Amino acid sequence: MNSIKIKSPATVANLVCGFDVLGMCLHEPNDEMEVKLITGKKITIHSTDGYALPSDPQLNTAGAPLIEILKTIDDDIGFEVCIKKNIKPGSGLGSSAASAAGVVVAANHLLGNRFTKNELVQFAMFGEKVASGVKHADNVAPGIFGGVTLIRCIFPLDIVSITPPPLFVTVVHPQIEVKTSDARQILRKEVLLKDAIKQWGNIAGLVAGLVKGDYDLIGRSLEDVIIEPVRSILIPGFDTIKKQCKEAGVLGGGISGSGPSLFMLSKDKVTAVAAENIMKDVYNQLGLDYHTYVTTINNEGCRVL
């Protein structure tokens, strides 16, 4: 096998009360990638989408992880990568992570599965460093492991894989720009201990709810008293969408990654579609363009076609 096609899914980092540690893999949208083994330690990257992403492998979120893979193996081989990005950069849906995760999973298949999923995450984090300057794992880990992942610790990397109960996810990506660096800069460096205690009560409840399949507990725990109150002001329509979606019966939801996309979790498809209609109405009224997705949690992660 010298060539492989792969679908690399969108991911939702933070999951409301799990800032910097939780992430979730979606069935839609997906980047599509084709990766070919070539002779000679060389990496070339083409894109078939309209995004002007750097083709220099060192500056590309798919290229940097492959450079790291080539450093660890003796074989005189390289990779030719063709990417069609369907996950828009800057959407808050793990666009850079999809390139990084997809390419390492594809490369690993072509190399006869030499690496563990943990090692693949380590490689993919080099792509995140290219994208944001920081080697974080809360998007690449769910992209590679599927389901929900907890990054208990980043150095040394400790990933806990959590298989959630079936959940519908409604996503809206309003076409505005929220820079990750801005979204991070507006956060306070110190938080009140009493707020931190609330937050760790909630993340503990969320994890227990996900592992036990307790939907009510998941819903009660989807509360963020630290990050959301600050970041949500960057996202027009946030409060209205959240309030109306809760009234429509979603379990809960919030900002995807650092935004601007928002997501809501539901137990059934009817509620998930109702949430989508609310999101459409709000952004239609605000006169903002948007994309919506009604999807489910993807427990497989990147999928070789």
Place this chain on the structure above:
Amino acid sequence: MNSIKIKSPATVANLVCGFDVLGMCLHEPNDEMEVKLITGKKITIHSTDGYALPSDPQLNTAGAPLIEILKTIDDDIGFEVCIKKNIKPGSGLGSSAASAAGVVVAANHLLGNRFTKNELVQFAMFGEKVASGVKHADNVAPGIFGGVTLIRCIFPLDIVSITPPPLFVTVVHPQIEVKTSDARQILRKEVLLKDAIKQWGNIAGLVAGLVKGDYDLIGRSLEDVIIEPVRSILIPGFDTIKKQCKEAGVLGGGISGSGPSLFMLSKDKVTAVAAENIMKDVYNQLGLDYHTYVTTINNEGCRVL
């Protein structure tokens, strides 16, 4: 049935990274109580131990919850309570909670189990208010539910019951006084966001480990970067005991409640006994009196005899 005997167990609050939200029930030590139904809305409290605890029900941790129970029922009855405290007040092992939890479980049996466990916790919290001025639930909840409990939220009360895998618990109670009020006062009101993130990664890992029965994950997650570094300075021998117990193979451990008792969790009894010997050696060398217990997690809670 007009009279009942009950064993009310010691509890460990906080569980390292779960400050103010996690608690765990032990098999040893236990308070012993006898509760009798009497005619007339009256409460009398006797103690058969040497502790000079107030006998006025309003000022007694067992009396205050019974007053609340009598307020909610129409029956012309009261309670006569006889307590033998084996859990020393001020030990950090939930002594006040044992009186409060034991008496409400006993009263509920005598009343034909009218109340849910959640309601019993609400009653018992009045006892904690008498003891410390604050209606907290992280000792009374595990005393009533057994196992490990998560207080996701205190108002409104949301208790998540977690059944852990079999675990041995080694406890040492050095005979020094650490006032809960002092232990609380030395905590900073603000914490670094990066430390809070580490802490919620750890509590999420601990809860996942407990629910999944993943001992290694439990061990890796038993880390507290916020409370322990401050409070442990009040407890002589803390660092030595923790370091040596880890070397002896315990999964982890820390301060029980606000101290001065320390606890260590182990997968097997041999390790738990090794931890006990380390604790004894350290306090013998320091010339401090102590009590030790090697016990297991009690999944039943208060037990009617």
